[in-house]
Amino acid sequence: MNAKQKRHTLAARILTAVLILAMGLALCGFNGTQQKVYDQAGLLTQEQASALQQRAVAAAYDTSLDFVIVTTNDARGKSAMDYADDFYDDGNFGFEGNHGSGVLFLIDMDNREIYVSTSGNGILWITDDEVEDILDAAYDDVVAGDYYDACDDFIDAAVKAAKGGQEAENVTGEYNPDKEDFPIIDVETKDPTFWEKLINPAGLGLRGVISAIAAWISTAIMKRRAKTKSTVTYKTYQHGNVDMRDARDILTNTTVVMHRIERNTSVGGGGGGGGGHSSHHMSSGGHSHGGGGRGF
Amino acid sequence: MVVSYKCPQCGAPMMFDPESGKLSCDHCGCVTTVEELEQNPKEDVAFTSAPGSSLSSTKDSFKVYRCKNCGAEMLTDENTTATVCVFCGTPGLMEDRLSGENRPTLVIPFKLTRQQAIESFREWSKGVFLTPRNFLAASTMEKLTGVYVPFWLHDYDTHIRLDAHCTRTRHRRAGDTEYIYTDHYNVLRDMDVAYSRIPTDASEKMEDSTMELLEPYDYSELVRFEMPYLSGFLSERYTYTADEMEGRARNRARQFAETTARGSISGYESTNIVNQQISFRKLNEEYVLLPVWMLNYRFQGEDHLLAINGQTGKRVGTLPVDKGRARSIFWGIGAAVFVGASLLMALL
Numbered sequence: 001m002n003a004k005q006k007r008h009t010l011a012a013r014i015l016t017a018v019l020i021l022a023m024g025l026a027l028c029g030f031n032g033t034q035q036k037v038y039d040q041a042g043l044l045t046q047e048q049a050s051a052l053q054q055r056a057v058a059a060a061y062d063t064s065l066d067f068v069i070v071t072t073n074d075a076r077g078k079s080a081m082d083y084a085d086d087f088y089d090d091g092n093f094g095f096e097g098n099h100g101s102g103v104l105f106l107i108d109m110d111n112r113e114i115y116v117s118t119s120g121n122g123i124l125w126i127t128d129d130e131v132e133d134i135l136d137a138a139y140d141d142v143v144a145g146d147y148y149d150a151c152d153d154f155i156d157a158a159v160k161a162a163k164g165g166q167e168a169e170n171v172t173g174e175y176n177p178d179k180e181d182f183p184i185i186d187v188e189t190k191d192p193t194f195w196e197k198l199i200n201p202a203g204l205g206l207r208g209v210i211s212a213i214a215a216w217i218s219t220a221i222m223k224r225r226a227k228t229k230s231t232v233t234y235k236t237y238q239h240g241n242v243d244m245r246d247a248r249d250i251l252t253n254t255t256v257v258m259h260r261i262e263r264n265t266s267v268g269g270g271g272g273g274g275g276g277h278s279s280h281h282m283s284s285g286g287h288s289h290g291g292g293g294r295g296f
Numbered sequence: 297m298v299v300s301y302k303c304p305q306c307g308a309p310m311m312f313d314p315e316s317g318k319l320s321c322d323h324c325g326c327v328t329t330v331e332e333l334e335q336n337p338k339e340d341v342a343f344t345s346a347p348g349s350s351l352s353s354t355k356d357s358f359k360v361y362r363c364k365n366c367g368a369e370m371l372t373d374e375n376t377t378a379t380v381c382v383f384c385g386t387p388g389l390m391e392d393r394l395s396g397e398n399r400p401t402l403v404i405p406f407k408l409t410r411q412q413a414i415e416s417f418r419e420w421s422k423g424v425f426l427t428p429r430n431f432l433a434a435s436t437m438e439k440l441t442g443v444y445v446p447f448w449l450h451d452y453d454t455h456i457r458l459d460a461h462c463t464r465t466r467h468r469r470a471g472d473t474e475y476i477y478t479d480h481y482n483v484l485r486d487m488d489v490a491y492s493r494i495p496t497d498a499s500e501k502m503e504d505s506t507m508e509l510l511e512p513y514d515y516s517e518l519v520r521f522e523m524p525y526l527s528g529f530l531s532e533r534y535t536y537t538a539d540e541m542e543g544r545a546r547n548r549a550r551q552f553a554e555t556t557a558r559g560s561i562s563g564y565e566s567t568n569i570v571n572q573q574i575s576f577r578k579l580n581e582e583y584v585l586l587p588v589w590m591l592n593y594r595f596q597g598e599d600h601l602l603a604i605n606g607q608t609g610k611r612v613g614t615l616p617v618d619k620g621r622a623r624s625i626f627w628g629i630g631a632a633v634f635v636g637a638s639l640l641m642a643l644l
Contacts, residue, residue, distance in 0.1 A: 015631040016627060016631075207641070210634075212630055218625070222425055222426050226616075227615075230508065230511075231512065232511045234556055234559075238490070238552065238556070239490040239492035243488040243489070244485070246485070246486035247484065247485055249462075250484075251480070254477050254479050256475055257475070259473070261469070
């Protein structure tokens with residue numbers, strides 16, 4: 001192998017290393033070791049809390065939303081909404097990093113209210129209707145005092161809402177006098193930066209497959225060009241025209257198959273779910289949240 | 297006797313020049329046509345037998361000659377008809393192996409020069425970025441040799457008769473009922489097709505598959521064989537007789553005739569050949585020499601035979617692929633596309 005070839009293989013190795021590094025970086029924005037369950041009101045046993053912690057982390061990887069569960073006996077004079085939003089903001093939660101996408105479930109024993117707070121992509125993926133569905137799932141348990149079941153049902157319902165179901169087509173919010181705009185802008189400024197997008201895990205596999213196919217095709221074309229094909233056809237050495245002495249196409253018999261045509265009477269199935277609606281508001285920390293709550 | 301043609305002016309050996317189609321003298325630049333040289337031959341003994349030479353000839357079929365010009369010794373086998381001294385380039389033609397029944401009737405003289413052949417390889421490997429880096433080096437191209445390969449050209453009249461069962465379907469709808477009619481046909485084709493000059497390579501040393509890919513040659517440029525055309529090139533006499541090549545030639549004629557006959561049946565949804573009869577009438581055979589530029593290239597333990605049609609310039613063979621280069625190109629393109637796609641996604 002000469003020096004030039006060596007340089008070639010070296011370049012290939014460096015590129016491979018960079019690719020692997022990029023994939024690694026893209027996958028580790030989320031901190032799975034962070035505490036997700038804060039049972040300040042002591043509604044859960046130790047085992048229940050750690051079970052929920054594990055479920056919350058798994059749900060986060062599943063949905064790309066950070067899952068947080070909070071209980072409190074003392075809302076410090078705040079409403080359930082404010083308490084939930086501030087807890088999320090102050091705790092540095094979010095799948096992409098601080099103030100990123102996530103969903104927080106609060107059992108507020110002070111205000112006797114349960115509250116679901118959504119952030120980032122959570123606002124888009126969990127619509128107002130779906131927030132109601134989540135509250136529905138957890139409400140009966142809370143009323144009955146089954147707080148663990150309530151949290152468990154919250155995770156199930158929120159995962160379902162985030163992964164499937166509706167996606168908000170529009171997001172409305174309160175006018176933000178500081179920014180002289182609707183907070184929807186606030187959501188947009190939360191868009192991942194160029195570099196975050198560059199290492200975005202979504203579509204990583206697709207890009208990998210596309211690159212592999214492109215590389216394979218181009219080397220295959222080159223290898224194909226290295227080969228030669230025959231240029232002799234059945235006519236190359238034919239001398240003069242074909243002398244057709246006899247050509248006959250005689251119809252001997254006809255066979256018939258008959259079958260009834262079944263009329264297609266069924267009408268097409270129902271259409272897919274349409275877009276939903278998400279509303280959101282600003283927390284005291286200046287970050288937008290969606291969600292909803294229900295007293296019990 | 298091993299002869300060469302002498303320049304009428306200076307007496308140096310003359311070589312056939314593919315570009316002009318004439319013989320030229322490297323020494324004084326004198327040019328003569330093949331006809332002129334044949335009418336007034338200025339032959340000279342080029343190589344003399346060298347019995348008891350330093351080169352040991354283990355087989356009887358090998359013979360050692362000594363170049364009269366430079367004194368170098370060279371080994372030839374029993375089939376060599378034209379060669380050049382590897383040291384001084386003096387051409388030598390084995391007259392007795394090119395006469396009588398060994399005399400080719402026709403020849404297509406070289407049209408592509410050595411330089412054009414090298415250029416052709418260069419152009420070819422340009423589109424294939426995977427060839428080893430030393431492939432186009434002068435040391436590799438030195439091994440490129442111009443060879444007149446012995447071929448038999450076979451003429452056949454073929455008669456082919458096909459009986460086939462063919463079907464065609466029609467559809468008709470009446471109310472809720474669909475009728476599918478299948479019409480069955482007895483199809484007959486009976487035809488005569490003539491084939492002229494189907495080539496078969498008559499040299500044991502040449503790979504048949506490679507030689508077939510070199511085809512077709514343009515037969516309009518076949519000329520009556522004269523020895524001077526071989527001057528400066530290598531050549532061999534046939535090792536297989538026309539009769540020995542008969543089977544191969546017939547097989548090709550059969551394939552051509554079958555394709556023609558089957559192609560004449562059309563307009564059916566299914567065709568099933570029930571019976572096929574084919575007969576051949578051998579018309580003529582000709583012994584000819586056809587020009588080939590050949591390059592034997594050894595790379596990573598594999599031999600690659602590359603050839604260029606010395607008349608049409610058609611290239612044959614598989615260019616060697618450097619696996620290391622192929623790998624780096626694969627990863628390079630893969631990485632470039634990946635980064636490109638990532639940028640595109642990030643920007644959109």
